[in-house]
Amino acid sequence: MAPQELILSACSSDPSSSTSASRQQSTPSIHLHDLLTSTPVQSFKNSASSPHSLGYVQSQNGQGGGVFAVQEGKGMLNVWAWQKDQMHSKIHLPEKMACFSISPNGLWAAAGSPNGHIYLWELASGLLLASFTAHYRSITSLTFTPDSQILISTSLDSSAHIFVVSKLIDPEDPALAGKPYGSLTDHTLAVRSVGLGRLAGSMGGRIWTCSDDGTVKMWSLHPTFPLLATFILPPSSSPSCLSIDPSERFIYVSTTQGEVYHIPLFRRKGVIGSSVNEEKYEALGGGGDSSLPLKVEGSVISLKQSSITSMALSISSTHLLIGTKDGSIHLYSLPSHQHLRTLSSHNGPITHLTTLLRPTDLIIGTGSSLKSDQYPIMEIKPFERMKSTTVKTNHQFIMKLQSSQNLLSKLDDLRSAEKKIIAARSSGEDKDQLESLLNENKRLRTSLEKAGKINEKMWNGIVEMRLANGDSQS
Template sequence: MLPQEIILSACSTSTPGAGPSRPNTSLVPSIQAHDLLTCLPLHSYKSSTSALHSLSYVPSRNGQGGTIMAVQENKSLLYVWAWQKDQMLSKLHLPDKLTCFSISPNGVWATGGSPGGQIYLWELASGTLLSSFSAHYRQVVSLTFTPDSRLLLSASLDGSIHIHLVARLAEADHLGKPYGTLRDHTLAIRDVVVGKTSGVHGGRCWTISDDGTVKMWDLHPPFDLLCTFSLTPASIPTALVVDSSERFFYVSTSNGDIFYVPLFRRRDEVGGLGAVEAVGGGVFGSSAVKLEGGRVISLKTAITALALSITASHLLVGTVAGTVQIHSLPSHQHLSTISLPGPCSYISTLPRPPDMPVGPSTTTKDLWPVMEVKPLERVKNPPSWRTREASILLRADLDRLDSLRSVPVTKGNCAGLSVAVESQGTRYSLTEEKLRVLQEENTALREGLERATRINETMWRSIVDGVVESESS
């Protein structure tokens, strides 16, 4: 049975460059979780308004409850929630009014960008500010980790994307020099998406810019430009989502259009080496691919966020009007709509956390211990680099049957479990009984061996004595 897939969404009070919005004032601004198939609300984390690229989360795993973290819009505050409760877990003060925020997939690092181009890197377990440096000369738009948490990509309104090695950023003497730079866009960057297999060893990433292009890059030095996709004139891309298998991607525009772009196509020439080839995979920096006729969805409002379900069976579209539209793939049929209190600023799909409450029957006994979130340092303090304390959850090494032994067993509950638990209690008595039987068998065999030995000696002596007497006579 597949785990339940949920939709995590957030809203903002306003979306720059998206035009006027019509928020649903009857709803309280919050981070909401809905079921993907039924669109029923599952949980709500109050109260929060965050800008684009300002929300991230740590999944619950290894018996430890995860958290949701969101930088509040136009405030130097970071709100933290646990998956288990709708009330805020803690409120952390930040060194600046951050414009973007991200947590590494392994849950170790947290990073934020400022309007002036400053980037901050914290260690979540201790709250230590490991690095603070000026990476761009304009506002940082997004910060994206690769799935292996080793590379950090920073995008800015100055039109550049810097690639940083996280291991170098964590060094005390780091000066902020990037590992590499992606320079080909002429206007501000709006979004960066990395492939599921990307990392320090290589992979691909996609970027969108106000210059009306989507660019695909190689994440292995020297970070070559693989392909450029050009949108129709007067179309400015606003959001991008890539299939987990990197077969296609969707890009939205400020006009409310969504384009479907396949990353593989059939060869036109006869006698090719294969029936299918990669788009832009032939020569580095090949000519731009024009997205003509690829529009599959057209809305009457600007689009702010895109997301795909885990199995790529649904496309989620967040709008400035405060709605999340769900479309079926590959037909692109509109299935349902979720209303938000304001312009949608975040959408993602994920398996339902195991510690998320199922209903009012959930008790504190069923909740997992939540990861400790310490205050984030606002100034880099060299002494704390050597004396910082990190919190680690230590769990007792319990027998797997301990949970079964603690369950009250009744006759109608589980007959097989009753037999298993009862046999556990009589195991030692059965072992002693078997040992006693073996000892008795051993004693009987020894006695039989001694009797056979005596009979053998008696027969041997009688034969020898008879032979000796016959020879003497």
């Protein structure tokens, strides 16, 4: 069975821009839709979150995952497990949070407050591993790199900071705890979003930031984190979201004016004397501060009737998903940019939009055949509100392990039917062979005992003969 790609979407509680009376009366929820057919798959009700305030954990290593959403205007984190549609847990946070993120490896949770404070927890134990002030204005987004080694924060103070997660958890110098490993400070207005390539991480890579100053900047993740290129959008454009092609061939930038711009990261390189069929390309940017900004002209998609609040690319970059302020999700085919369909399941501005492979433990309805012990529900402990001085001694967490009997039953299911039939037919032969082996073992033991007695008699005879010869010689 081919993997099923799902759309994960969430909205805020502001229905002011909703165009339908029925949608105004619906409850803000988190929805899962099939990417290809747009059919509803699952919904997690009673959740309203701000932009960049939702994260999810995929089921892995025999442990179940789920969805985590900070509630808009509340110091509350709601948790849903893939195995059930009812809310799994509610976690009280130290304060109202402006953004929230889960690391791709499912180990860490990070939250940013309106006053520029960052909190870092361990999901399994709920321990507050780091708590520090990173910005002097509200944090707009927190993003982990794909390898979960680096945390990137953006803020209304026009800066973006880069933190090494290991140094936040266990700083070498306590005096430098919470200090950024690097800072991106070339923007002049608030930084709204960060885009990451698949290769971005502790080993390097590239990242992109967009700001209210109408620019998108490309940076290197190699220290000292140099600026590689600057892209300038048309006047009066305010970038809101970034979507990066997994192969880093192009990026999409959306604006609050309802425009979507396509920025190629490679261009044809003219070589004198080369043949017509021989095409060569060169990467854009790389000149740093001294290079001229690159102008972006002509939007590829225009939704002037509503502001764009979220955007995402499918895993294979075949679809572009656009969430708007009126609660609609528009699907476009790539690279033609042809409009496919519109989803209207939300009643408020779309604040989260992403695609993911369907979790293996996702239960749809009550008729699912998946057993609860196959993927245990993730154990979630309350998050600490203050950092403990004895973190290492209090470090305890619960992990459910599958029983060996369950694992053996799964292994037995993998055996082919032919082998099972052969095993059933040969069960009687095995019993006869076992009895013959036991009889042979008994016979050999008896022979061994007889040989031992004969050996003992021979040894005693030799000793007596030696003693007798010695006495006669004396």
